[in-house]
Amino acid sequence: MTNTNHLIKDTKADRVFKVFLYIFIFLAVAIVVYPLVYIISASISSPQSVNSGAMWFFPKDITWEGYGVILKYKDIWRGYGMTIFYTVTGTLVSLILTIPCAYAISRPDFSGKKWFTSFMLVTMFLNGGLIPTYLLIRNMGMIDTVWAIILPGAASVYNIVVTRSFFQSSVPWEMQEAAKIDGASDFQIFFKIVLPLSAPIIAVMALFYGVGIWNSYFSALVYLQNKALYPLQMVLRQILVLQDMQQGAATGANVTASAAQAAYDKATLAAIIKYGVMIVSSLPVIIVYPFLQRFFVKGVLIGSLKG
Amino acid sequence: MHLSKVVKGLGITALAALALAGCGKKNDSGGSATAKNDAKVATSGFPIVKSKMSMTLMAPSMGEAEWKDMQVLQDYAKKTGISLKYNTPPNSDFGTKLNLAFASQDLPDIIYAAGTANLTPANEVTYGEQGQLVALEKLIPKYAPNLNKLMKEDPSIAKSITTPDGHIYSLPMLSRGSTSAWYIGPLWYNGEWLKNLGVTELPKTADEFYDLLKRFKTEDPNKNGKADEIPLSDVKLDASRWWLMSIFGLLTNDVQNNGDKVFYTPISNQYKEYLTYMHKLYEEGLLDKDTFSQSDDQKKAKGKADRLGVFQDYYSLFTTGRSQSEAMSDPMWQPLTSSVSKKAVVPGNPRISRGNFAITKNNPSPAAALRWVDYFYSPIGAAYLASGPEGLLWKYETNKAGEKVRVYADGINSENAEEKRSKITPDYGLTVPKLSGSDAKGEAEYKYAIRPSADASPIDDFTKFINSETAKKIDPYATVPFPLIYLTKAEQDSVSATANDLKTFVTQSEAKFITGVTPLSDWDKYVKTIEGMNVKQYVKVYQTAYDRWKSAK
Numbered sequence: 102m103t104n105t106n107h108l109i110k111d112t113k114a115d116r117v118f119k120v121f122l123y124i125f126i127f128l129a130v131a132i133v134v135y136p137l138v139y140i141i142s143a144s145i146s147s148p149q150s151v152n153s154g155a156m157w158f159f160p161k162d163i164t165w166e167g168y169g170v171i172l173k174y175k176d177i178w179r180g181y182g183m184t185i186f187y188t189v190t191g192t193l194v195s196l197i198l199t200i201p202c203a204y205a206i207s208r209p210d211f212s213g214k215k216w217f218t219s220f221m222l223v224t225m226f227l228n229g230g231l232i233p234t235y236l237l238i239r240n241m242g243m244i245d246t247v248w249a250i251i252l253p254g255a256a257s258v259y260n261i262v263v264t265r266s267f268f269q270s271s272v273p274w275e276m277q278e279a280a281k282i283d284g285a286s287d288f289q290i291f292f293k294i295v296l297p298l299s300a301p302i303i304a305v306m307a308l309f310y311g312v313g314i315w316n317s318y319f320s321a322l323v324y325l326q327n328k329a330l331y332p333l334q335m336v337l338r339q340i341l342v343l344q345d346m347q348q349g350a351a352t353g354a355n356v357t358a359s360a361a362q363a364a365y366d367k368a369t370l371a372a373i374i375k376y377g378v379m380i381v382s383s384l385p386v387i388i389v390y391p392f393l394q395r396f397f398v399k400g401v402l403i404g405s406l407k408g
Numbered sequence: 409m410h411l412s413k414v415v416k417g418l419g420i421t422a423l424a425a426l427a428l429a430g431c432g433k434k435n436d437s438g439g440s441a442t443a444k445n446d447a448k449v450a451t452s453g454f455p456i457v458k459s460k461m462s463m464t465l466m467a468p469s470m471g472e473a474e475w476k477d478m479q480v481l482q483d484y485a486k487k488t489g490i491s492l493k494y495n496t497p498p499n500s501d502f503g504t505k506l507n508l509a510f511a512s513q514d515l516p517d518i519i520y521a522a523g524t525a526n527l528t529p530a531n532e533v534t535y536g537e538q539g540q541l542v543a544l545e546k547l548i549p550k551y552a553p554n555l556n557k558l559m560k561e562d563p564s565i566a567k568s569i570t571t572p573d574g575h576i577y578s579l580p581m582l583s584r585g586s587t588s589a590w591y592i593g594p595l596w597y598n599g600e601w602l603k604n605l606g607v608t609e610l611p612k613t614a615d616e617f618y619d620l621l622k623r624f625k626t627e628d629p630n631k632n633g634k635a636d637e638i639p640l641s642d643v644k645l646d647a648s649r650w651w652l653m654s655i656f657g658l659l660t661n662d663v664q665n666n667g668d669k670v671f672y673t674p675i676s677n678q679y680k681e682y683l684t685y686m687h688k689l690y691e692e693g694l695l696d697k698d699t700f701s702q703s704d705d706q707k708k709a710k711g712k713a714d715r716l717g718v719f720q721d722y723y724s725l726f727t728t729g730r731s732q733s734e735a736m737s738d739p740m741w742q743p744l745t746s747s748v749s750k751k752a753v754v755p756g757n758p759r760i761s762r763g764n765f766a767i768t769k770n771n772p773s774p775a776a777a778l779r780w781v782d783y784f785y786s787p788i789g790a791a792y793l794a795s796g797p798e799g800l801l802w803k804y805e806t807n808k809a810g811e812k813v814r815v816y817a818d819g820i821n822s823e824n825a826e827e828k829r830s831k832i833t834p835d836y837g838l839t840v841p842k843l844s845g846s847d848a849k850g851e852a853e854y855k856y857a858i859r860p861s862a863d864a865s866p867i868d869d870f871t872k873f874i875n876s877e878t879a880k881k882i883d884p885y886a887t888v889p890f891p892l893i894y895l896t897k898a899e900q901d902s903v904s905a906t907a908n909d910l911k912t913f914v915t916q917s918e919a920k921f922i923t924g925v926t927p928l929s930d931w932d933k934y935v936k937t938i939e940g941m942n943v944k945q946y947v948k949v950y951q952t953a954y955d956r957w958k959s960a961k
Binding site for chain 1: 499
């Protein structure tokens, strides 16, 4: 669609088509960009102008108070540190489990691969449920440890299947056979032939697992008691959800002046930092994403060919 | 919806984790209903136990501080000889964690400050019958003398916390303070607007109230030259409904007892009057058009911009953002009469907040746990829980009259006292088991009040203002809509589905009638729909429960 423009004049229909094309692209971009700009603007506008609707696109009554409070909010940074730890460690553990496992079941000469694959697939459809899983984790002594966040979700069957398909389709078996004939051991084949060819799928899996762990709070909610171990999402939940509870309609409980004051103070705090924490907490993912994106599309596409 | 996804995710992981089961250590802490050590518990004085005893306590956290670091709790542990291990999930997720604890039998020894939102009356009945919660009524006379005294003085306490099987499974917070009759934060008038309009007497009838709202709308009471005034606003009416319905003699949009007769208010004639009145307000722009769509933040933003005439909040300053001294010019809403309700009435709080202290079957000594909490049911114990032992928040000084009074400790003032309190005691932002606000006269409430200086009044002007408004405008009119009852398991089963359906349908219809989406001519259809939802059975069950409550001793 480049040079042709100079050679053949657009017909009227073409031009109309183009105009609509631009309109739709503009709308699509607007839909994507507006919430982002809104949150950025809201994070540096005064809560009063955000809530009264005076701020709707560009920042109004610019204040850095929200970010100031966030900077000084120790729990947020502790949570941030824990989330980075969980994400890095968790992603590493996941990759170490996923990639070799997927490779093993991708090899045509692995006689038990059908059985192992279906054994794993079953868990995608049948599962133990929340309480039995909780009991299991408890009996394994993982409650209130970082392992309860990292290990239980470390290997995702879906991701293993995607990775397996990548190996099957993108790393020719003939090439591996050739290496074998040249005297390479299975480990050498894996590390020297397969892995170097698998950058896209590793990047994709790292992103899948990484973003998943970054955004998750439920396992922390269920398994953790010690607040020092809480990931960022859990800390944010506390700050932001608490404010919704303040009125709680009439549950019949008698609200003391002190409790009302406490709820009010929490709500005020939340109003100030609400949009700021959204940005702070999603910034790392937003920054990393463009660098991995080219692998992302490629890897999933290739992986899904034979999936 | 997202939960099922998570559960699925967990299930997937469960199998992965199985592979590792070999390395896990077996750690079975629960389930050991050991021999009770109740015999060694002292029935009065401290320490409660001679040899140290340890228990686990589960409670919602406000996130201000770790409970193990709270100095009041540390001091109390020394005093009682009972040291506690705390499991304090965030308040926002406490319900999930508590249900998980029950379902997995991973129970703490004590469940503290859960409240009926988490430890519901239905839960109490269920877990009580299953034996997961310890029945306390036999232990109370001996090991909870303070609570026992209060229960003797006010028989409605025992009636309200005893389940149909005759057992007490949880202890309440008892509120006796000057604002304890508040059902929910009151409605407030914008005092400045009243002044600008020269209004000296507050409306006493529905019609006068309407006229005033009309003036708010049309006479530019905020003097900014723009017609931006919103005479009445709320978020979904969730908070102000109770006050507005009372104009028509209704105290709730659920079952209410008229004398000993239980009736369902949303199909009554008075309720139709309420809808008609509110629809009129909405139509004429007197009730905020955003009422059913705005968030609390948005409502507050309007308050701060001086656009609201009448609004609901705990204190008016929470909405207007003004100072306490300015807020003293905002009068509390005066209960109104109408053609269907000749005598003003407002819903009143039963002043008993249930579900705040329960002892589980795992507890090594229910008697000791009971004594641990009982201290807080005495005025001095409640003050101790709220502000700790001498030296943390307050110290003793002698005033001119020669009385020993409490004043702020060094470095503490009225500005930072609450922040400091949030770090040293769990009695901050939570409904905790205790006697709140001492006796009905409020005398002892001030006996332990912390003053700015020895000769200052124990309460500030703002508190005085709130107290006098409450005494004038709520206390004389407050009536509890329906007593605190328990349903038996069978009763729960027969009404729980209906209850949900009714609640949803009634609140949805309320919004539709008020906004005019459904015309009031559809009232008969609406009543028929509700009758078709088995409301008869619903009322019957509550009548039975009411009769049971009434006849209990």
